[in-house]
Amino acid sequence: MSEPPRFDRGHTDDLMSFLAASPTPYHAVANAAERLEKAGFRQVAETDAWDGTSGGKYVLRGGAIVAWYVPEGAAPHTPFRILGAHTDSPNLRVKPLPDTGGHGWRQVAVEIYGGPLLNSWLDRDLGLAGRLTLRDGSTRLVNVDRPLLRVPQLAIHLDRSVSAEGLKLDKQRHLQPVWGLGEVRDGDLIAFLEESAGLAAGEVTGWDLMVHSIEAPAxxxxxxxxxxxxxxxxxxxxxxxxxxLAAVAGSGADLPCIPVLAAFDHEENGSQSDTGADGPLLGSVLERSVFARGGSYEDRARAFAGTVCLSSDTGHAVHPNYAERHDPTHHPRVNGGPILKVNVNNRYATDGSGRAVWAAACEKAQVPFQSFVSNNSMPCGTTIGPITAARHGIKTVDIGVAILSMHSVRELCGADDPWLLANSLVAFLEG
Structure with a gap:
């Protein structure tokens, strides 16, 4: 047996650059698309007629991207190998009337998105980023990646009970960041962002904006x-x-399947949107790919029956300070390789046959993997996996990388695990 692949820190370096450059789902899909473009992929519009030519293609819709590579000679009934993920993270998002404040402070009104660890947003230097919609219907990405906002915590002298009773944050009253001093004036924040983006005053008519920590990955x-x-x-x-996906497309290998990347938005609040995993985007792309290659509904059914999806999302590494919260026989460790996530109540989609698919991919890549199940006394989270399996009727397996501090502003993983995950995904996408 050949030697297992050696860890390449260049992949993790690139991940850190990707994280820093992707403060919102819109930036994440733009950066993923840029990487795929360099690998020869080309964007196709959903409003255009599609052809059945081979090569790499991708569709962008808001904060979601679906990309696929059609090998030479692929039949209409050729099955897909799908890597599913999501682009959104829990955070603070700007309200429709953003300008607020009082007592000499100017603040930004925010709403809580998903389930963030609220205390992790306190006393951090925060930037502001997102998508601006202009009068002509076009959109513009904006990223103010400097200390702009801060959610100041109350001094302990004014809350002596916090040491004994713990920090208690009211989502409406205590999470509104400050961004300056003076009189509150409606329109100030959007005017500031128009100027930051080089736009004319009054050009922005809609926005999807969110707060992010400006501290670089390290x-x-x-x-x-x-x-x-x-x-x-x-x-x-x-x-x-x-x-x-870029590596598989550029390998020149004779692929028995069509490899796909499907990165959805809105997983953190239920996936029910036109860009979420519970929406029609993935099914539409897969069907149109079949039909563009001259396929029938029968070909579509055959392709879907042979398709496998990996739902890749982060999971919980054993926490040294809270080991009792984990299942006593399943303690995934950072840098121990990616994890297979199992829950018999279908919070994860993995079953025994799916485990075999994953094990084969890891064996081919010579990558170790670990298993994760929740402590029976703790509720289990979920992913896009069960949604994808139920909506499209395709075999789905839940996997990921074990981390600490999930849903914090700043999470923690092993430096080896991202590269190990990518290698196992190459083996899976190759079929």
Whole structure:
């Protein structure tokens, strides 16, 4: 047996750059698309007629991207190998009337998106980024990546009970960031963003904006064997998926399947949107790919019956301070390789046959993997996996990378695991 692949820190370096450059789902899909473009992929519009030519293609819709590579000679009934992930992370998002404040402070009104660890947003230097919609219907990405906002915590002198009773945050009253001093004036924030984006005053008529920490990702630990950074849940999987798809497309291998990357938005609040996993986007792309190659509904059914999807999302590494919260016989460790996620109540989609598919991919890539199940006394989270399986009737397996501090502004993973995940994804996408 040949030697297993050696860890390549260049992949993790690139992940850190990807995280820093992707403060929102819109930036994440733009950056993933840029990487795929360099690998020869070309964007196709959903409003255009599609052809059945071979090669790499992708569709962008808001904060979602679906990319696929059609090998030479692919039949209409050729099955798909799909890597599913999501682009969104829990955070603070700007309300429709953003300008607020009082007592000499100017603040930004925000709403809580998903389930963030609220205390992790306190006393951090925060930027502001997102998507601006202009009068002509076009959109413009904006990213103010400098200290602009801050959610100041109350001094302990004014809340002596916090040491004994713990921090209690009211989502409406305590999470509104400050961004200046003076009188509150309606329209100030959007006018500031128009200027930042080089737009004329009054040109912006809609916005999807969110707050992000400006602290850069960094290696951590005595031997720099850890990585701390934002939005690993789940841009770590998006980055690995884009890298794996580009590698497979450029390998020249004779593929028995059509490899696909499907990175959805809105997983953190239920996936029910036109860009979420519970929407029609993936099914529409797959069907149109079959029909563009001259396929029938019968070909579509055959292709879907042979399709397998990996739902890749972060999972929980055993926490040294809270080991009792984990199942006593399943303790995934960072840098131990990606994890297979199992829940018999279908919070994850993995079954025994799916495990065999995953095990085969890891064996081919010579990558170790671990298993995760929740402690029976703890509720289990979920992913896009069960949604994808139920909506499209395709075999789905839940996997990912074990991390600490999930849903914090700054999460923690092993420096080896992103590269190990990407290698296993290459083997899977090759079929």
């Amino acid at each position: 290696y951590l630990g005595r031997d720099k064997e850890l990585v701390a950074g934002p939005r690993m849940d789940n841009l770590l999987s998006v980055h690995a998926g884009a890298a794996a």
